[in-house]
Amino acid sequence: EAEVAQSPRYKITEKSQAVAFWCDPISGHATLYWYRQILGQGPELLVQFQDESVVDDSQLPKDRFSAERLKGVDSTLKIQPAELGDSAMYLCASSPFGQGYGYTFGSGTRLTVV
Amino acid sequence: DAKTTQPTSMDCAEGRAANLPCNHSTISGNEYVYWYRQIHSQGPQYIIHGLKNNETNEMASLIITEDRKSSTLILPHATLRDTAVYYCIVRVADGNDMRFGAGTRLTVKP
Numbered sequence: 001e002a003e004v005a006q007s008p009r010y011k012i013t014e015k016s017q018a019v020a021f022w023c024d025p026i027s028g029h030a031t032l033y034w035y036r037q038i039l040g041q042g043p044e045l046l047v048q049f050q051d052e053s054v055v056d057d058s059q060l061p062k063d064r065f066s067a068e069r070l071k072g073v074d075s076t077l078k079i080q081p082a083e084l085g086d087s088a089m090y091l092c093a094s095s096p097f098g099q100g101y102g103y104t105f106g107s108g109t110r111l112t113v114v
Numbered sequence: 115d116a117k118t119t120q121p122t123s124m125d126c127a128e129g130r131a132a133n134l135p136c137n138h139s140t141i142s143g144n145e146y147v148y149w150y151r152q153i154h155s156q157g158p159q160y161i162i163h164g165l166k167n168n169e170t171n172e173m174a175s176l177i178i179t180e181d182r183k184s185s186t187l188i189l190p191h192a193t194l195r196d197t198a199v200y201y202c203i204v205r206v207a208d209g210n211d212m213r214f215g216a217g218t219r220l221t222v223k224p
Contacts, residue, residue: 033212042201042214043158046117056211091157091210102148103212105157 002026004090004106006095012112018080021109025074025094030057034067034077035091043091049075050097082113117141118202123219126196134190134218135204139183144206147178149187150214151198158201158214161187192222 001089005024010039013019030051046065050057051072054114064083069075079086089110093103119137126132138147148163160168162176164185167177175188190194201217 019146036212042199042216045211047214091136102150102160102163103158104160107155110155 001068002104004092004094004104006090006109007107008109009011009107010032010110010112012114013082015113018078019082019111020076020078021090021111023030023075023077023104023106025092029094030072030097031095032069032075033091033095035105036074037089038090039088042110046077054102065084068109076102079111082111087111087113117204117213119151120200120202120215120218122216123221125221126189126192128194128222128224132185132196132220134189134200134220135184136153137171137184137188138155138202138204141182141204142206146207147176147182147210148203148205149174149201149202151177151196151197152201152217153198161200162187165192172187192220194222194224196220197222212221 007022032049034046036046037043047060047067049069052069065079067077089108091105091108093105094105129188144167146163150158150163161173162171164176164178178185198218199219201214205212
């Protein structure tokens with residue numbers, strides 16, 4: 001069964017440092033999503049891509065967060081500088097374009113900012 | 115505003131059916147009901163979705179009331195591996211927003 005790949009699985013960083021997460025969606029999935037999940041809460045959408053274009057980044061804290069999907073395949077989410085409140089699970093998901101199916105999620109990157 | 119309301123937690127005995135309710139009284143005619151679950155330290159997993167009719171797959175059954183204001187996810191024979199947080203989401207078929215609430219924490223007990 002096809003999977004969404006994410007790396008690293010765990011990341012510990014000091015506050016004010018830069019950190020980056022990588023996601024490789026299922027082959028052929030045009031839509032890619034980044035979610036943030038704080039412990040005890042449901043996932044919160046940060047940004048959505050359709051191919052290489054950003055469709056929705058209204059919840060992305062743009063002063064410190066950036067996301068790109070340059071060739072419309074894999075994607076990188078960056079935080080600079082990291083703050084203590086950024087400690088969370090960062091999840092990537094993908095779905096086929098134009099289909100009413102559910103999303104396939106990766107296993108996530110658990111970020112701890114110290 | 116939350117589109118769905120779910121109980122915070124539920125318990126179920128192993129081998130029995132788990133019935134997880136969801137209220138979505140403001141659902142629109144073109145919105146589907148989706149269910150996901152999230153096992154500890156993993157990403158959410160798609161379970162099932164439906165519009166009006168009841169749906170069944172290898173994982174679960176989805177029962178949607180005739181007025182579509184509520185639904186129930188049924189795990190027919192719960193196992194310990196079904197212990198997870200279950201999320202009910204309403205969304206248009208090709209919509210952009212799969213928005214998660216807090217979900218229901220289901221604990222299956224031996």
